[in-house]
Amino acid sequence: FSLNIMVVGESGLGKSTLIETLFNMSLYGPKTPRQPGHELAKTIEIESVTADIEENGVRLHLTVVDTPGFGDFVNNTDSWKTIIDNIDARFDAYLDAENKPNRVVINDDRIHACIYFIQPTGHSLSALDITVLKQLHRKVNIIPVIAKSDMLTDEELLAFKSRILADIAHQGIEIFQPPKYDNDDEETQLENEEIFAKSPFAVVGSSNLVQAKDGRMIRGRSYPWGVIEVDNEEHCDFVKLRQLLIRTHLEELRERTANQLYEQYRTNKLLE
Amino acid sequence: FSLNIMVVGESGLGKSTLIETLFNMSLYGPKTPRQPGHELAKTIEIESVTADIEENGVRLHLTVVDTPGFGDFVNNTDSWKTIIDNIDARFDAYLDAENKPNRVVINDDRIHACIYFIQPTGHSLSALDITVLKQLHRKVNIIPVIAKSDMLTDEELLAFKSRILADIAHQGIEIFQPPKYDNDDEETQLENEEIFAKSPFAVVGSSNLVQAKDGRMIRGRSYPWGVIEVDNEEHCDFVKLRQLLIRTHLEELRERTANQLYEQYRTNKLLE
Numbered sequence: 001f002s003l004n005i006m007v008v009g010e011s012g013l014g015k016s017t018l019i020e021t022l023f024n025m026s027l028y029g030p031k032t033p034r035q036p037g038h039e040l041a042k043t044i045e046i047e048s049v050t051a052d053i054e055e056n057g058v059r060l061h062l063t064v065v066d067t068p069g070f071g072d073f074v075n076n077t078d079s080w081k082t083i084i085d086n087i088d089a090r091f092d093a094y095l096d097a098e099n100k101p102n103r104v105v106i107n108d109d110r111i112h113a114c115i116y117f118i119q120p121t122g123h124s125l126s127a128l129d130i131t132v133l134k135q136l137h138r139k140v141n142i143i144p145v146i147a148k149s150d151m152l153t154d155e156e157l158l159a160f161k162s163r164i165l166a167d168i169a170h171q172g173i174e175i176f177q178p179p180k181y182d183n184d185d186e187e188t189q190l191e192n193e194e195i196f197a198k199s200p201f202a203v204v205g206s207s208n209l210v211q212a213k214d215g216r217m218i219r220g221r222s223y224p225w226g227v228i229e230v231d232n233e234e235h236c237d238f239v240k241l242r243q244l245l246i247r248t249h250l251e252e253l254r255e256r257t258a259n260q261l262y263e264q265y266r267t268n269k270l271l272e
Numbered sequence: 273f274s275l276n277i278m279v280v281g282e283s284g285l286g287k288s289t290l291i292e293t294l295f296n297m298s299l300y301g302p303k304t305p306r307q308p309g310h311e312l313a314k315t316i317e318i319e320s321v322t323a324d325i326e327e328n329g330v331r332l333h334l335t336v337v338d339t340p341g342f343g344d345f346v347n348n349t350d351s352w353k354t355i356i357d358n359i360d361a362r363f364d365a366y367l368d369a370e371n372k373p374n375r376v377v378i379n380d381d382r383i384h385a386c387i388y389f390i391q392p393t394g395h396s397l398s399a400l401d402i403t404v405l406k407q408l409h410r411k412v413n414i415i416p417v418i419a420k421s422d423m424l425t426d427e428e429l430l431a432f433k434s435r436i437l438a439d440i441a442h443q444g445i446e447i448f449q450p451p452k453y454d455n456d457d458e459e460t461q462l463e464n465e466e467i468f469a470k471s472p473f474a475v476v477g478s479s480n481l482v483q484a485k486d487g488r489m490i491r492g493r494s495y496p497w498g499v500i501e502v503d504n505e506e507h508c509d510f511v512k513l514r515q516l517l518i519r520t521h522l523e524e525l526r527e528r529t530a531n532q533l534y535e536q537y538r539t540n541k542l543l544e
């Protein structure tokens with residue numbers, strides 16, 4: 001069972017922390033902070049980390065693809081090209097493998113989900129967000145998250161989420177939605193609606209254990225004014241995002257990639 | 273007594289909130305959130321708001337110059353040109369006024385301080401920060417602030433501040449420093465050191481009153497996990513920044529602009 005997730009967002013939005021919080025997996029070694037003399041990166045890199053994890057008794061071959069440099073330059077025109085090329089290259093690899101005489105085992109390296117990190121400005125999507133999402137949405141399942149959502153009060157968060165969703169609708173951007181199957185039972189439908197009602201997911205990441213007010217050691221962030229708990233659904237949507245990715249919609253993410261996004265790519269490619 | 277402050281930073285970093293918190297003055301009317309259909313700005317605007325305020329019995333003719341659009345585009349190359357042009361235009365206006373036969377009253381519209389907002393990424397200065405600060409530092413007193421510093425834990429903040437200062441030193445960027453006068457008494461020197469030890473200032477802004485744990489109504493931000501208080505020096509450096517701007521270094525900001533930055537501009541201009 002392979003699951004390939006790409007993370008896209010500007011530096012400092014907590015991407016590596018979130019991946020660590022979600023999967024207990026380090027995107028890079030202990031992060032050496034950039035030395036002042038060190039040259040800032042000039043191009044976007046594509047880096048990936050793979051690990052076998054077990055979730056609810058299901059063994060998952062998980063790959064996380066990181067895109068350091070995205071959005072970090074003075075000029076971010078074309079910042080999505082490297083990302084699109086990588087997604088396409090994976091489709092091409094699958095296409096080749098599919099066409100081989102012996103295709104008993106095909107490695108599925110296609111990207112099944114792209115977690116897109118939105119700056120918690122409180123305003124709405126940025127020019128870069130809109131430009132990039134329009135490039136990505138026909139190629140990969142987009143799951144938008146509001147990064148470092150501890151920046152926003154509950155009130156600000158509600159307003160922010162609705163403005164983001166309005167932008168997404170207005171710009172015709174397709175984000176990953178719960179599929180509606182006629183044979184879904186009431187309970188599944190309700191669970192789906194509950195999860196997706198939270199989109200875009202307001203996340204907070206932390207792999208550190210801190211002491212909560214009641215003395216428990218919890219994953220969270222400790223401030224002079226209070227302790228925020230990652231796994232507390234009153235504090236952020238982390239739990240919902242994790243459920244979506246590894247429990248409730250794991251199959252759907254893989255299937256939509258295989259049956260819809262990949263097929264679309266293949267058809268376009270063969271018709272050229 | 274005129275004080276002209278420019279604010280520079282990407283959208284959503286809390287600039288208008290901070291100005292309101294510092295001076296009780298609105299940078300714009302009640303902010304109409306951008307409608308989804310509304311075109312994103314294509315160029316940087318320069319907007320200014322003026323008010324007469326009283327501070328410690330001193331009447332201040334305060335102008336705040338905002339730079340909406342800065343850093344908000346996909347391509348931010350030259351994003352500083354509009355800003356530099358505005359600073360230069362003000363120097364030119366002063367130069368003309370100085371050269372007039374009748375110069376009994378010269379309006380001082382020169383920018384006395386530029387509050388530069390740094391994204392609270394936790395990493396260090398961005399490529400844009402470095403590029404822009406290098407353009408600005410010889411023309412205006414730079415006061416760097418870490419925007420929305422409630423994003424960072426005390427530990428992260430200390431590390432972030434030292435990396436920023438290391439970047440600033442390494443890049444040869446001049447930020448506004450306390451002047452050392454031989455005739456300064458011990459107490460003034462100590463007060464100066466205390467204030468500047470906090471640079472870059474970690475700010476949190478709020479003009480809303482919320483209820484603190486002990487029941488007091490305070491300016492701050494209320495989260496499910498705690499209430500952050502703007503005027504509490506354990507929570508952020510807002511108080512220090514305000515003291516610097518309107519009490520301890522008001523004169524120095526105006527004098528350095530007049531005697532050093534403006535004179536340098538004038539000399540360069542006349543030698544061309």
Ligand SMILES: Nc1nc2c(ncn2[C@@H]2O[C@H](COP(=O)(O)OP(=O)(O)O)[C@@H](O)[C@H]2O)c(=O)[nH]1
Pocket residue numbers: 010011012013014015016017018031147148149150151203204205206221393394395422423424428
């Ligand atoms: N306030 C806040 N800070 C966070 C959160 N997640 C990570 N950080 C901090 O943000 C900084 C950058 O995080 P990092 O994961 O390296 O970001 P990346 O550059 O996107 O990979 C670090 O100081 C983290 O501790 C979060 O949810 N909220």
Ligand SMILES: Nc1nc2c(ncn2[C@@H]2O[C@H](COP(=O)(O)OP(=O)(O)O)[C@@H](O)[C@H]2O)c(=O)[nH]1
Pocket residue numbers: 121122123150151152156282283284285286287288289290303419420421422423475476477478493
């Ligand atoms: N977490 C946090 N949010 C803030 C702070 N100051 C302002 N905000 C919020 O950030 C959002 C944008 O603030 P605004 O002042 O309009 O930013 P501007 O675009 O830079 O002028 C609003 O939702 C503010 O309530 C702060 O110090 N900390």
